[in-house]
Amino acid sequence: MLIRPATESDHATIKRVVRAARINPMDLDWRRFLIAQDADAGNIIGVGQIKAHNDGSCELASIAVIPEKQKQGIGSAIVRALMAKESPPLFLFCQAKLEMYYTRFGFRKIGVEEMTTYYKRMWRLVNAMPEFIRANVHVIVMKWDG
Numbered sequence: 001m002l003i004r005p006a007t008e009s010d011h012a013t014i015k016r017v018v019r020a021a022r023i024n025p026m027d028l029d030w031r032r033f034l035i036a037q038d039a040d041a042g043n044i045i046g047v048g049q050i051k052a053h054n055d056g057s058c059e060l061a062s063i064a065v066i067p068e069k070q071k072q073g074i075g076s077a078i079v080r081a082l083m084a085k086e087s088p089p090l091f092l093f094c095q096a097k098l099e100m101y102y103t104r105f106g107f108r109k110i111g112v113e114e115m116t117t118y119y120k121r122m123w124r125l126v127n128a129m130p131e132f133i134r135a136n137v138h139v140i141v142m143k144w145d146g
């Protein structure tokens with residue numbers, strides 16, 4: 001597996017992988033992405049990005065690995081590579097069931113009092129969405145302080 005910055009020609013695949021993973025399909029500018037590529041087959045097997053927000057915060061986002069390649073350390077490699085090129089703090093949104101997954105990289109769940117403007121607004125919005133309430137999905141915000 002190779003981890004590399006995305007190029008413009010990866011844009012359609014990034015969108016496809018993120019949509020198939022059923023995570024936030026907004027703000028998928030390829031310039032912010034790192035790609036995991038199968039060293040033999042050459043296809044894209046995972047993606048992830050860092051988003052910069054207007055309140056000055058940065059978000060680890062769009063982490064997705066294609067189903068047939070999950071649980072082989074690819075998601076972890078993408079997260080670590082993105083963290084290595086950023087300075088703390090970094091924030092992320094995830095489903096509550098993924099809290100332990102991100103804890104292993106040094107993220108911790110934060111309460112609303114530690115959220116910047118962007119996360120407060122989005123966290124309230126997302127957790128009020130009827131489809132999330134119906135599916136009993138709870139989204140949390142996590143922070144890496146370095």
Ligand SMILES: CC(C)(COP(=O)(O)OP(=O)(O)OC[C@H]1O[C@@H](n2cnc3c(N)ncnc32)[C@H](O)[C@@H]1OP(=O)(O)O)[C@@H](O)C(=O)NCCC(=O)NCCS
Nearest residue numbers: 021023063064065070071072073074075076093094097101
């Ligand atoms: C979450 C995701 C990126 C992890 O990538 P991955 O390459 O499968 O993960 P890794 O191989 O690095 O790590 C595997 C570990 O994560 C855990 N894990 C993976 N997905 C999980 C999930 N949905 N819930 C709980 N734990 C999960 C595994 O149990 C495994 O733990 P172990 O090492 O103790 O056995 C991947 O499952 C995925 O693309 N999911 C769909 C999209 C998504 O939910 N993205 C996260 C957005 S915040």
